[in-house]
Amino acid sequence: MANTNSDDTELIARLRAGDGDAFDALVTKHHGRLKRLARMFVSTDASADEVVQDTWVAVLAGLDTFEARSALGTWISRILVNRAKTKGVREARTTPLSAIGDGDEGSDDAAVVDAARFGANGKWSAPPIRWEDETPEKLVGNHEAMALLETELRQLPERQRVIVVLRDTLGWTSEEVCNALEINETNQRVLLHRARSRLRARLEAHFATYEC
Amino acid sequence: MLSCQEVTEIITDYLEGRMSLSDRLRFQMHVGMCKHCRAYLRQMKATIGGLGQLPDEPMPADVRDEMRKRFAAWNDARRADAKKKPEPT
Numbered sequence: 001m002a003n004t005n006s007d008d009t010e011l012i013a014r015l016r017a018g019d020g021d022a023f024d025a026l027v028t029k030h031h032g033r034l035k036r037l038a039r040m041f042v043s044t045d046a047s048a049d050e051v052v053q054d055t056w057v058a059v060l061a062g063l064d065t066f067e068a069r070s071a072l073g074t075w076i077s078r079i080l081v082n083r084a085k086t087k088g089v090r091e092a093r094t095t096p097l098s099a100i101g102d103g104d105e106g107s108d109d110a111a112v113v114d115a116a117r118f119g120a121n122g123k124w125s126a127p128p129i130r131w132e133d134e135t136p137e138k139l140v141g142n143h144e145a146m147a148l149l150e151t152e153l154r155q156l157p158e159r160q161r162v163i164v165v166l167r168d169t170l171g172w173t174s175e176e177v178c179n180a181l182e183i184n185e186t187n188q189r190v191l192l193h194r195a196r197s198r199l200r201a202r203l204e205a206h207f208a209t210y211e212c
Numbered sequence: 213m214l215s216c217q218e219v220t221e222i223i224t225d226y227l228e229g230r231m232s233l234s235d236r237l238r239f240q241m242h243v244g245m246c247k248h249c250r251a252y253l254r255q256m257k258a259t260i261g262g263l264g265q266l267p268d269e270p271m272p273a274d275v276r277d278e279m280r281k282r283f284a285a286w287n288d289a290r291r292a293d294a295k296k297k298p299e300p301t
Contacts, residue, residue, distance in 0.1 A: 018287040020280060027279045032268025039269070049275065056279055060286040113220045122215025127248035134254040136261020149262050168263035174228065193224035200252075200259045 008072040015063055027056065030073060033170055034080050040162045041084035043091050051087055055080040074176065081180045112197030131207040145203060152202040156195055163188055164195035214242045219249045223256055 014022035034055060038048035058079050066075060117126040133139045140146060153161060162181070166172040172180075178188050214222075219242055225231050226239050243249050 018291070020283055020287070023283040024276070024280065027276065028271065031271040031275070035269035035271070036266075048269075049272075053275065053278065057282060060282065064290075113217070115217070118215070118217040122217040124216045124248045128251045128255060130251055131255060131258070134251065134258050136258050136265070139258045139262040140265040146262060146266065149259075150266055153263070153266075164263065168260050169266050171264065189224060189228060189230065192228075196224060196256060196259055197220070199263070200255050203259060203262075204255065 008068065012063070012066065012068065012072065026072075030076055034076070036165065037077060037080055037170060038084045040158075040165055041081075041088035043088075047087060047091065048084075051080065051084045054083050058083070077170070077172070078180060112194060113201070129204050129208045131203065133207075139203075145206060148206050149199060149203065152199055156198065160191045160195035160198070163191045164199070167192055168196070214238050216242075216246060216249055219243065219246075220252060223253065227256065227260070 011022055011026060015026070031052060034052045035048050038051040038055075039045070042048050042051060055076065059076055062079070066072075070078075117124060119125045131139075133142050133145060153165070156164065163177060166177045166180070167174065174185055174188055174192075177183075178185055181188075219239065222231070222235075222239065226236065231239065243253055
């Protein structure tokens with residue numbers, strides 16, 4: 001996410017001038033993604049809605065003092081993450097993300113591709129099963145595969161899920177994720193790797209079943 | 213030369229740009245010569261691309277209405293505060 005841009009500057013000016021349509025547009029633009037983000041930390045849809053609404057109230061409270069050192073969307077997301085983390089901990093759902101250690105979330109998936117798929121020399125003995133849709137564009141057009149991706153995302157261990165959603169769905173940088181979750185870059189990358197690899201494997205299994 | 217198994221283990225380092233130049237070249241050299249690892253790399257990129265296109269959660273109409281009310285209340289409060297402030301002399 002970039003620093004504030006001219007669109008943000010104009011939008012902020014309109015909001016500060018009391019333009020209700022501008023706020024409507026802001027809420028419409030960000031609400032769905034904020035809800036998805038909130039859902040990563042809290043246990044129910046209702047809690048996520050509550051976190052998002054609290055966030056909007058906090059956005060209004062802070063709007064006059066927002067200094068635009070970051071993009072408006074980034075600032076709003078940070079507010080949400082802070083609130084969602086607090087609520088998640090209160091619900092005893094979330095273990096602190098900073099508590100990530102070696103062997104986190106099961107050493108069972110430390111090898112992200114089953115070692116049995118490689119020969120003794122490390123070459124593929126059971127190579128990747130080809131997909132019909134090996135480009136992002138084609139995959140996005142495959143509703144069944146996208147629904148599967150959504151389902152499998154929800155099955156990921158919590159910390160993998162939070163990180164892959166922040167990075168790949170919401171487009172945060174690794175630095176933004178590390179700062180917001182108070183984890184180091186290496187842990188962030190390890191968890192991202194496990195999450196992406198696991199999701200790829202699930203899609204591969206899907207295409208193997210339905211298309212080959 | 214990297215093995216295929218190693219490629220699958222360091223692919224995120226590659227995609228994240230967290231490799232030394234020499235490791236990057238070794239990675240690219242392997243992928244250039246191995247069709248299976250090329251497929252694996254394409255599938256990883258497609259997975260990442262798919263994650264970026266997941267649909268947003270829907271916004272219920274009552275949330276929109278509530279937010280409009282909150283904004284109007286916020287705006288009214290600010291105007292009321294501005295009126296209370298004394299005129300600069």
